[in-house]
Amino acid sequence: MKKAQLITRLTGYICLLFSFTTSAQQTSDSAYKRPLKEVLEHVQKKYNVKIKYTDAQVTDKWVTYADWRYRPDIDATLSNILTPLDMKVKKEKENSYKLSAYEYYRWPVQEGWEELDRIAAQYNDQSQWETRKQALSPCLLQALQLSHLPAAPASKPIITAERKFDGYTVRNIAIEILPGLYINGSLYKPAQYKGKIPVILNPDGHWQHQRYRPDCQYRCATLARMGAMAFSYDLFAWGESLLQFEEKDHRRSLAMSIQALGSVRILDYLLSLKDADTGRVGITGGSGAGSHTVLMTALDDRIKVSAPVVAISSYFYGGCPCESGMPIHACANRTDNVEIAAMAAPRPQLLVSDGGDWTDKTPEHDFPYLQKIYGYYDKTGNIENIHLPAEGHDFGINKRNAVYQFMAKYLKLNTGSIDESKVTIEKENAMYVFGDKGELLPAHAIHGFEQLEATWKSALTH
Template identity: 70%
Template sequence: MAGKKLFVLLICLLLGMHTIYAQQTTDAQYKKPLKDVLDQIQEKYHVKIKYSPAQVKDKWINYAEWRFRPDVDTTLDNVLAPLDLKVNKEGPGMYKLKEYEYYRWPVADGWKELDRIALQYHDKDSWEARKAILRPQLYKALELSPLPAKPATKPIITTKRIFDGYTVENIAIEILPGLYINGSLYKPSKIKGKIPVILSPDGHWPQQRYRADCQIRCATLARMGAMAYSYDLFAWGESLLQFKYEDHRRSLAQTIQTLGAIRILDYVLSLKETDPSRVGISGGSGGGSHTVLMAAMDDRIKLSAPVVAVSSYFYGGCPCESGMPIHQCGGGTDNVELAAMAAPHPQLLISDGQDWTAHMPEHDFPYLKKMYGYYGVGNSVENVHLPTEGHDFGPSKRFPLYEFVAKNFHLNINAIKDKSGKIDESKVTIEKEPAMYVFGDKGEKLPADAIKGFDQLQKVFAAATKN
């Protein structure tokens, strides 16, 4: 009997859905399946919209045809915005359905927001007051106020490898009980007195610190006379021994990466050869967002160089860049204002023509020049814009970085140039990935008490930050 009633109920529901679709009235909210609406838009406006079945499954549009307008772009906005969907225009009459990107604004909107933010200060004193508000709020937004206690353990350091003009050691630093951040420290073969150190977080490119271009960059900096510390993002590289790749997409990733960089700074500043007045950081893409945040938060950093990263209309497309509410600090901020917090320390921004940094010279960089001008050092912030290039950390991005570091940290740029005066990276040895592991080829050397899994990390983090 119960089965018969259920069957009748299902039939009624199906008939009801049919009625909703067949009879478009206010009683049914003029409701249509999203797939049907998209097909209708394609036919009406003679366009093509790419989408997958999963993107439209079980999605409905209320007052569907009431949202139509004479132009297709406004129609698509009206239809998709309530579902947190949007389209990217791939060409004339060609669109692709995407999730709403909270982190990407129209260019004009980003500029307008930066202008609104900038109305809050007009000279050095008012800007310093703004910084005094922002910095503690950044720590609080990241749940790092106060900072958790630093484990008393010593770093785990592998055997030193010796190359032409530089050496490499792999290092794991325990930043919370059982949680390690792994990296490789490149040093000049011969060290005399105090020398600079450059933190080198990479972006979301495959292989990250194992990549050839990352090895080349760090080794070349070492051959110039600086130390370079390349390290993994959270749930990336050797961090995958402790976590799943998907864990990188959790908001806590941003907090853990920030804490990791703070502990790396603690370590490199404890080395007898480190010059604390010459500590820098340079990363690309997501590593560039991390670079900006660290330079804003930690005054121990005296030089920064975010590469293909900074924009007033792009807040970072990964939770490791915008997962925690840092951009709500101070009544609202963005990555360009955060970059300004590095002033008066030297800063190089490298931008290109094929990503969200394409408009850097037009609006965002003039703002930064003005901010550095408050300190009388307008020339201490520089922009290398490559309008015909794309999103990478290739030679055209690395070479200006070497020149910038050499100029501001007083290094010998000629040490990496050939007889014709051109920068020569050919003396760098590209190592195979396992050579850069701290914990063995198969992770067999991972400490027995190491955290395993995100759930355990949350418990350890909660205990470490309990007030």
């Protein structure tokens, strides 16, 4: 570097360090400490940019060594200032940014792809992949604290009266999965059938109105009309589970373990029914329930067919603690949701993706990786991707139709009964187990997260 250039650069840094105008001189004794709001205001003026933020985002937050975090480049400066606070900015347009929390679960696309490539470099054939799975499986269970399942309560499920509709029936069911802890859902069955029929789990996603939404009812009722028993059920601290917990409890890490245990208990119950075909078992869910679909398929070999919808990506690990709150992704020198999805191989699996969320690039990198894993078993036909680039993050009709066709193909269902116009959309309270106001909730039911933690700890030690 030429002497003149060096002098110019040093002069620039010196100007940056002394560019604040404050009422009190900042020194190392105070760690050059300044309020975040003041620092952001100065950044906006200095670099001629706009940074959107709320008072709640900046109140009582401070930047230590604030002066020293400045660089000639605005993006480097903002990164230096915000990273220690677990915050970041999103660039909305030229010279315009929006402040947000750091999202540990969301990676830049290229970094996510590179991480999947790093993971995939550890195996090149079926034998090496099976060795990798043997390392992942017990670690996933350990991360969920489910290496040894707690004892199941001896109580029988609570079942409401049957409701009859065009080609299907519905009963609401509550299953006690730990003492005083219930998971609720609705079991849809064909109105008429002979012998044993397939079982399809339908965990709920993170959309409003929980499993009472029309798209959930359409899906489960149609699967029933096609010849399966379809069970639609709540996430933890979601839907009717709010009789026992607050909504904020859903965003606690233990939610991930409770949901996994809940699905195991549901499957235990459904497969104990005399009309359940234990060889034809599927699971499908969207968004957060798509992450859950992948995890449960990896953990439970009883699931033979899976269809995660608008969920799986190498650069998105699940934005809710119920998807990523427990350290499953630290397993075996780190994994991601796409590798966990690969653990289903060679069992049939459908990924439904769209152009409006983190699945927007599924066909470009993640799906070819999955095809490679299925290729180890000469079963590339068992992994499918339906990509809907013009659609967004939902479980809309085109996504449901893709699931119907896929489940029909592998669970031997009747495609002639795919007709959502025959489905009756029920009012929400018709799908409750414990009454309109929760008046039928058993007296010994847990109330509150502290009680759950105590019950969970006791269950794991007995």
